[in-house]
Amino acid sequence: MPTGLPAREQLTEPISLEALLAVLLAVVWLAWLQFVVCTVIEVSSFVSDRGLPRPVPLSGRSQALARALVGTFLVGTSFLGTSGAANAVVAPAPERSAPVIQAVDGSGDREVAQEVAGAEDQAEAVEESRAPRARMVHVPGVPSSMTDVIGRKVAIVQPPDGAYHDNLWDIAERTMGDGRRWKEIYELNKGRKQPDGQQLVLGRLIQPGWVLIMPEDAKNVTRVQAAVEAPPATTPASPVEQGPAAPADEGASVSEAPLTPMASGGLLAAALLGALLAERRRRRGLANTAEELEAEVQLRIGADEERARRLDRALRGLAELCRTERLQLPQVYAVTVSSESVELHLAPRVETAPMPWAVQDEGSRWTLAADVDLPLEDGPAPYPALVCLGRDDDDRDVLLDLEALGGLVSLSGSDAVAREVTSALAVQLAFSPWSDDQVAHCYRLSPAAAQIAGSQMQVVDDVDALLASWSGQRRHRPAHDVLSGRLRRSDGETAHYLVLGEAPSPASVELLSDLTGENDRGVAVVSAVPVPSARWTLEVDEAGRLRVPLLDLEVQAVRITADTEQEVAALFAKARETAPVHAGDRVAVPRPPRAGEDDHWATAPARVGVLGDLAVRTTGQLDPARVQLATEVVVFLALQQSPVHPSVVAASVWPGGVTPEVRDATIARVRDWLGTDSAGNHLLREDEEGRLFLSDDVAVDWHAFCALALRARTSAPHEEIELLRRALQLVRGEFLTGRPSQRYAWLPRTRLERQSVDLVVDTAHRVVELSLPNDPGGAVAACRAGLRLAPASQVLWRDLVVSESQNPDGPGAPAVVAEMRRALAACGATPEAETEALVEELLPSGADPHGEAIA
Structure with a gap:
């Protein structure tokens, strides 16, 4: 100085x-x-x-x-x-005017009773728990019982990132542009009870997972909305049997608190998520912001991928059965999908069904049990105009076949909600797994919906001209003819789908009525506004309850709100842009949070595998019914860079809400399941502040991969190639495949799906550089290992083509080029210009030595 x-x-x-x-x-x-x-x-x-x-x-x-x-x-x-004064001040009791929301049916009384002291307070709390309860639209990280945040902007204190810990100053600076405004945040939150039971008091730091009320001018934060109460549920006309009940505490993963429309989107969210992931497999898109990743988390919370896959397989399998057994494909007007079965509603009745379908109600319904193992069929979609309207009170997804309804479908009731429902139907026509590549036309619909659908949705400015062209192209065909013809899409029969955001002209309405007549199929029209000549009118209210009077159905409608549309559109926009893997020389290697390389992975009694099929090995025993939940908790903790508070675990693993009792009981079971080290210490541990972390004795293949890649960066070439080959031997398949549907919704926040692909591709490419030209076989092995995790990486496909062209013991470049084209086509990707140039350079004739075309 x-x-x-x-x-x-x-x-x-x-x-x-x-x-x-x-x-x-x-x-x-x-x-x-x-x-x-x-x-x-x-x-x-x-x-x-x-x-x-x-x-x-x-x-x-x-x-x-x-x-x-x-x-x-x-x-x-x-x-x-002022800490001395704080010691003399009793922390204020939580306000009793705000009602408490139960996270699990029947657990509210117990939870409320534990929050107050004394028998009189307990009785009062129980009495309150029976009163009508305020509800909020679910926000990730905000407990359903924290009703004092309804209508307020909130910020969630983030988990530590390395040595950095979130603090009031930084929160004020990034949300209001001035760190000195931390006092405003402090005044709004002092004495408020946080999810972990603590309070913000003088002399106390904020903790990860805390929910902070923010000033009204704060930016980039979420406002918690009050949920609109739905009317009392009516008794369903044909209830289905309920499945076996889950263990009481396992059931806590489903909350009574309403989620955002997309987080409870079911088949709609599954269609959107499937299309988004397909776009990402085709190319390396732009990186998403934290806000966009939260929208993806909502999609993953709601996406019922298992039901979507089961429905798609059931319908395509039915088409194949009808083809092979020379049966006419039944005329389906509605489908219901539950956890127990897929059910087709037929008109007219058909009393003979191919096995394993079962005939019900004299042929008016066909059912297929959920446990039937059907072969995977890739033939044409038999009912591509099926759209999910929503989920009924028996937890069944209800779908209508818009082509089978014999007339125009319009919505009435709440104008805003009707437009949200119509956007959801339009996106399904473009993306649903049980449809084929088809185009939906939209008129005066939300621009964001068209941005989501991309090339599979065309914006129409002149409805009259469009309908005139359709009328000129189509020939009148009976419905049963078209049903049979659906299995021969190559014949040139094209379906036409139109979604209207505004009412068309009277002349267009008249033409629409003719095109959608009950004796003709192949045209489906949905209108977000009432149309006088509509044969089907769906009624939807402000709460999102949708009624189909002709079928006496009522569901909680699928919807895409304006905010959700913008967020999802941003996800798709970035997925469709191509971004280079890195701007510099090599991909950065993240420093693993725990020690251990491949030798530790091979011998560790407890380990977590994510580079391929999900694999968790422990030394303890656990009820098989609890293994899925316990596995997710272990994987979540294994992929964190630093210890996390139990409230953060709860908000991630139970996005719909969970009671502290269930959370703590689950963590205790996971601790016993993981077991102990040689000294008798638990492998699941807590730090001094109660944060959870896994011991270094728990091996994680991703961390072992990073440790080897990191050491290779500072090694001589002969040692570097050996370390990188050892790392690639840890790769078994795509990242975290085989994980259950509607779990691991938190995964986008880690960014590991993208990061793992980048690093594995970089590692395999580096091995190729070090191997050629002396060891083409070693280069081929590296490419194959990398392609196990990144099957659409054209960097590795080009490396493989070059390596095989120099490998005397391999199948040769022509065979690899043909294999590459098949693999890219399966992902919906097309060869890049650099890839095509390489193929032309190595194989200028365009044919293999046997004279077979490879293109």
């Missing part, structure tokens, strides 16, 4: 060691003076509460450092200066 200014003689004398030291002293003095000036300016600005001061010239980093130090010092002294 300088103590005085240098003398004039020191500045003018000839350069010497002493003079050089004097110059350095002057530089240090000027830097110190600059920092002092910045500190004084920041303190003055903070005390006067004038907001952010103007930048000091040439002092960017010094001023930023001064701002951080001043903020930390003043926030800390404000807390410490």
Whole structure:
């Protein structure tokens, strides 16, 4: 630290060691003076509460450092200066005017009773729990019982990122542009009970997972909305049997608190998620922001992928059965899908069904049990116009075949909700797994819906011209003819789908009525507004309850709200853009949070495998019915970079809400299931602040891969290639395949699906560089290992083509090119220009040695 200014003689004398030291002293003095000036300016600005001061010239980093130090010092002294008073003040009791929402049926009384002391308070709490309860639209990380945040903007305290811990100053700076406004956040939240049972009091730091009420001008935060109460459920006309009940605490994964429409989207969310993941398999898209990833989390929470796959397989399998047994495909107007079965509603009745379908009600219904193992068929979709309307009170997804309804379908009731439902139907026509590549036309619908669907939705400006072209193209065919012809799409029969956001002209309505007549099929029209000539009118209210009067059906409708449309559209937009793997020389290797390489992975008694099929090995025993949940908890903890609070685990693994009792009981079971180390210490541990983490004795293949890749970066070439080959031997398949549907919704927040592909491709490519031309067989093995995790990586396919062209023991480049084209086609990808140029360079004739075309 300088103590005085240098003398004039020191500045003018000839350069010497002493003079050089004097110059350095002057530089240090000027830097110190600059920092002092910045500190004084920041303190003055903070005390006067004038907001952010103007930048000091040439002092960017010094001023930023001064701002951080001043903020930390003043926030800390404000807390410490009043900590004595805090000790004498009893923390305020939580307000009793806000009702509590139960997370699990029957558990509310117990949870409320534990929050109050004394028998009188317990009785009062139980009485309150029986009263009508306020509900909120679900926000990830916000417990359903925290009703004081309804209508307010909230921020969630983030988990630690390495050595960084979230704090009030940084939250204020990133949401309001001024860290000095941390006091406003503190005043809004002091004394409020947080999800982990603690409170923000003087002298106490904030914890990950806490929910902070924010000032109204805060940006990039979520406002918690009050949920619109649905009317009492009516008794269904034909109830289905209920499946076996889950264990009481396992059932806590389903909350009574309503989720956002997309988080309860079921088949709609499954269609969107499937299309999004398909886009990402075709190319490496742009990276998503944290807000966009939260929209993806909502999609994964709601996506019922298991039901969607089962429905698709059942319908395509039925088409194949009818083809092979020479039966006419039945005319289906509605489908219901439950956890127990797929049920087709037929008109007219058909009393003979191919096995394993069962005939019900004299042929008016066909059912297929959920446990029937059907072969995977890839033939044409027999009912491509099926759209899911929503889920009924018996947890059945209800679908209508728009082509089979014999007339135009319009919605009435709430205009805003009708448009949201119509957008959901339009997206399904473009994306549903049980349909083929088809195009839906939309007129005056939300632009974001068209952005989501991309090339599979065309925006129409002139409905009259479109309908005229359809009328000229089509020939009148009986419904049963078209049903049979659906199995021969190659004959040129094209279905036409139109979704209207506004009512068309009377002339267009008349033409639509003719095109959608009951004796003709292949045209489906849905209108978000009432149309006088509509044969089918669906009624939807503000709460999203949709009624189909002709069928006496009522469901909670599928919807895509305006906010959700924008978020999902951003996900698809970035997935459709191609981004380079890295801007520099190599992909950065993340530093693993635990020690251990492949030798530790091979011998560890407890390990977590994510580079391929999900695999967790433990030393303890657990009820098989609880293994899925326990596995997700273990994988979640294994993929965190630092310890996490139990409330963070709960918000991630139980996005619909869970009681503290269930959360703690599950964690205790997981601790016993993982077992102990050689010294008898549990492998699932807690730090001094109660945060959870896994011991280094638990091996994780991803961390072992990163450890080997990291060590290879500083090794000589001969050692580097050996380390990278050892890393690639850990790769078994695509990242975390085989995980259950509607679990692991938190995975996008880790960004590991993208990061793992980048690093594995980079590793395999580096091995190819080090292997060729001396070891083409080793290069081929590296490419094959990388393609197990990234099957559509054209970097690795090009490497494989080059390697096989130099490999005397391989099948040769022509066979690999043919294999590559098949693999890319299966992903819906097309060869990049660089790939095509390489193929043309190596195989200019375009044919293999046997004369068979490879293109």
